Amino acid sequence: MPEGFEITVWAQAPMLRNPTNMDVDYKGRIWVAEGVNYRSHDDRDKAGDRIVVLEDTDGDGTADSSHVFIQEPALGAPLGLAVLDNKIIVSNAPDLIVYTDVDRNARWDAAVDKREVLLTGFNGKNHDHSLHSVTVGPDGRWYFSQGNNSAHFTDRAGRTFRVGSSYEPTWGKAAPPIYSWKPTQLAGAKSDDGHVYVGGFTVRMKPDATGTEIIGHNYRNSYEQTVTSFGDVFQNDNDDPPASRTSHVLEYGNAGFFSRDGKRIWWADRRPGQDIPTSEWRQEDPGAMPAGDIYGAGAPTGIAYYEADAFGPEWRGLLLSAEAARNTIFGYRPKADGAGFKLERFNFVTSNPAQVLAGTDALRGRVSQELHTFFRPSDVMVGPDGAVYIADWFDPRVGGHQDFDNLTAGAIYRVAPKGFKSVVPKFDLATTEGQLTALKSPAVNVRSLGFVVLKAQGAAAVAPVAGLLADANPFIRARAVWLLAELGSEGLARVEALLGDADAQIRATAFQALRRQNHRVLVHAAKLAVDPSAAVRRQVAVAMRDVPLAEAKDILLTLARGYDGVDRTYLEAWGIGCAGKEAEIAAALIATHAGADPLKWTPAYAGLLWRLTPHAAAPQFAARAAATTLSEKDRLAAVTALGFMPGKAPALALADLAQKSDGLVQRQALWWLLNYKDTRWAGLGLDAELKARGLYDATTVVVNESVVPVPEPSKLPPAAEIAALKGDAKRGAALVSSCYLCHRIGDQGVEYGPNLTAFAKMQTTEVVVGAIVNPSADIAHGYEGTTVELKDGRLVQGMQVSESDPLVVMSMGGVTQLIPADRVAKKTRMNRSLMLSAEQLGLDAQAVADLVAYLKGL
The missing domain is CATH 2.30.30.100 (SH3 type barrels.)
Structure with missing residues (x-):
């Protein structure tokens, strides 16, 4: 761990067992979701899995009290837990369950307390690619994710979301199918908002399950998300497993694990010359958001963002990602990089500095009995005292739907500066002062308590909340921006004034807050479309996604002029804003470059058209792909653009390239034709075309035997x-x-x-x-x-x-x-x-x- 820090055992078995996720309440009690009945051990505790409450009653830095809030047969390895005052939200596929502790004694009493299934339809009972934990954002919305088991759910406003893919989970005894539909049947289906979502996804909604949006999709299995006070969402995502990653979630972004319609997994679309990280997250495809930090084999789980002052101002803005396969909590200090973020990884806490893995999917589950590989951090969070807490599912195995520790052990560790004394701020939510104290809490879901009651005050809270705009902590200033937008006309006016703030992060936050209220969005977007900050313009771009062409066109063309030809996050945000309007925006761009030599396109213009892949630009992209004067990178990008275009002209252009070019350009052109001739270009006679050109004839192709010799037993030393x-x-x-x-x-x-x-x-x-x-x-x-x-x-x-x-x-x-x-x-x-x-x-x-x-x- 970093110099000057210490790690201590805050709680351990038998006070808790197999922790899958945790949260902390305003009293500093840690609530834990357990997974004793995980997969093949689904009947290990016949009473069902538990939600337990742990507390350090004497303030000595160690929990000394543990009791069960609820245990019921319906709970089977729940993967998510959020504690919002007396509401305990449990993510237990297929349901998102809200338990209301009416008498506030932290013990379930069916005669007094209430249980409600807020949402249902999340496929993957007792499967870790399913429903994950709720986080309350600075906007008061609830955020949660679902893995790529697919979902068919309807929110409380009656809007239905259909999310499928080609992934058919292997169920087995512990996780039988829940629904009659299959994920493949939902692949490519439109949701009621008019968009197609595939794979894993992140939801943002109001606490009453209305106003629901899917803000990111096409993951494999994003275990959790963290939302900063500036509204930026970060997640980690495990993979297959050579390309696990930690990434910024570009709003409405597509992560790329499956094809756009969900029917093809990444390895079916891996093109010649592509390495696995590039192909797995489709980093050379238009329409895929940047993948962030791809670090290889792993099993990322919980994630948190540190905005507190307990470690000193230098630690503000620390992103923490639990990596169970690597026995490590990764640390990042996200730095603005154009419209996105640069993520440089370091080990914040690890039991395995050499990173020699054991018991992971990457090693086919091969285990070791070395204890330093048993540390399996399943979650990481920030407490109301400002310390970092880590849940450890202690086990020689991680992933593969297996667990080998029959003792169902587990622990919670605290990481803090040496000599740290835990102090949980006390506050009275009946007072404005107490509400502000709650809003300033280091613990993300504790902050929501202050948000809710201050919002309820309305105009009366404007002055005290505006006072936070002068706070020394920039994250607290950002929380004030979001809340002011909820406080009526005076609050909205205060936020509008912040659109001219010297701090680009405040300007971006102010625009987002106004957008949540649907307050003069187009007026503000038109002005901010020329903002000097690419991050601000990124917010404007994604806000155009569902805006009709007539209202969005000028803003999108202005944003296009701000593209530098390099910033992939900016380009993808702009492309998201063009959704449903691609052909018209492309036509307007092409009109401004009429007669331009395609071999002399600027990187910016080439990138903008590449993102939209308009059919009208097929001849120009064909010329670029064939031009040996261009770099191989530019030529391959042109081949990719042609590959995403339906219609015969792009297909024939690819056939020309496959016939007349060489190297990767030739190989990729032929790859596109052979892989999509029966789908994207079905009915265009490509089989006959390929045969006539001598590119492929099923009747005459020669197949040569190729056998890898079996090695003799090795005589080399160990x-x-x-x-x-x-x-x-x-x-x-x-x-x-x-x-x-x-x-x-x-x-x-x-x-x-x-x-x-x-x-x-x-x-x-x-x-x-x-x-x-x-x-x-x-x-x-x-x-x-x-x-x-x-x-x-x-x-x-x-x-x-x-x-x-x-x-x-x-x-x-x-x-x-x-x-x-x-x-x-x-x-x-x-x-x-x-x-x-x-x-x-x-x-x-x-x-x-x-x-x-x-x-x-x-």
Whole structure:
């Protein structure tokens, strides 16, 4: 942990068991949702799972009291918990449940207290890709997320949301299907707001479950979200698992895990030359928001944002992400980067500084008995005392729908400066002073108590709330902005005046607050469309999403002039604002560049048209893709633009490129044609076109056998012994050419196996040695091999990169083959690596050590 900090045990089993999520109330009591009945252990406690309340009654920094608020059979590994005064909101798919503790004794009494299912329809009973916790934002709205199990829910205003994908969960005994519909049946369906949402998603709504919006979607399984006082939403998202990430949620943004209609998962759309992080989050596709910090294998869970003063002003603005697979709480200090944020990761708290993983999906669940890998942080939060609290689901395994700790252990740790004394501010919500104290709380859901009662005061609260605009803490100033917008005409006038504030964050917050009230949004948007801050203009852009063309056109064209040709967050925000108006906005842009040579387009103009992919620009993008005078990056972007355009002209342009170009331009053009000829371009006669051009003929294509030889049992010493040898990087440089057959290293090699440019630096020497000596012991996810058995008995082994007809398989050396579907007898997953072992490559122990020394020095 950081120098000057200490970590202490605040509570441990048996006071709590298997914590999935936690929250803290205004008294400093920590409430915990338990997952004892998780998956295969669904009947371990036949009374059901519990919500427990823990308290430090004597103020010594350790909990000494624990009792059950509620335990009932309906609770099965609930994944979310929020405590809002006497309302306890539990996320327990398929339901979002509100328990009201009427007598306020923190103990459930069915005769007195109330239980209400606020919303239902969230697929994934006892499945961790389902419903997650509620967070109250600075705008008083409730935010929560659902994983990619899909959902079909109706809010209290009668508006229905349909969110599907191609992901069909494996249910098993512990999690049977809930609904008659399947996620695939909802894939591509419109919700009542007119938009298509797929995969995991984040919801924002009023506390009464009206005014519901999906503000981000197409995740795999965003476990939780945190909302800063400036209204910025951050989340983490686990993956498959080589590309876990921490990211800023661009409002209404698409994260890219599935195709736009949800029917194709990322690996079915991985294009030649793309690494997994790029393809998994579709970072080269128009319509995908920036992925943020992609760090590889992981299992991210809870997330929190530190806005308090207890650690000193230098720690304000700290983003904390719990990483259960890596036994770590990541820290970030998000920095403004154009319209988005730069996220630089460091280990805030870890039991595993070497980051040698065990018991994770990335290692096929292989476990270790080393205790430092048992720390599985399931949640992280900030207490009302300003300390950071961490929930630990103590277990040798994480993910894979498994848990191996039969003791159902668990703990809560407190992280604070050395000598920290916990002081939970006391306040009386019946007084304005007490309400302001609550609003200033470091604990996000405690703040909502002050927000609610100050809002109820109306105009009477304007002056005291406006007083917070002078607070030394910028996050408290931002909370005042949101609340003032709720306090009638005088409050709104105060907020409008802040649109001219010198601080861009305050201007952006003021615009958002006014937008929540639907107060003169277009008037303010027109003025702020030329704001010097890209972050402010980003807010204007996304606000245009559902605004009709006639009212939004001039604002969007003004915003387009503010694009610098580089800022991807800004470009995507602008594209979101153009939703449903793409063709008209593109036509207006094209009219301003009539006759311009497409090879001389500015980066800004090229980027704007690329984001909209208008059919009218197909000839120009075709010219750019074919132009060898342009960079490969620009040419591939043009190929991608053509790939997203329906109609025959773009398809024929791709056929020209596949026939006449070379390198990645040729390969990607052919990839688009083969993968989408039967869907996007169905009925256009592309099979005949491809045959006539000699690009693909199912009747004459030659398929060559490709078999990876089975290695003999290794005679090399254990990896630890080889790692202890002194490696010579110069000798290793002479040996590295053997890696180029399957790996990209810098500018050399092929994109077949994982890119090794930075791999060795991120792993211990022993891990790198093991990967070379025995590659089958740990196969990177996304690089599993497939054996295609042909009907004539021959085998083709490699990576299956497309489910289309033809089947596309890439084999050793990056050789790609097109296999007509009618020639395939069966496909099976290989149980070993596609990579040759060290001995198959002719490497002895010293050569392996030399090669590793070179790779670690890159």
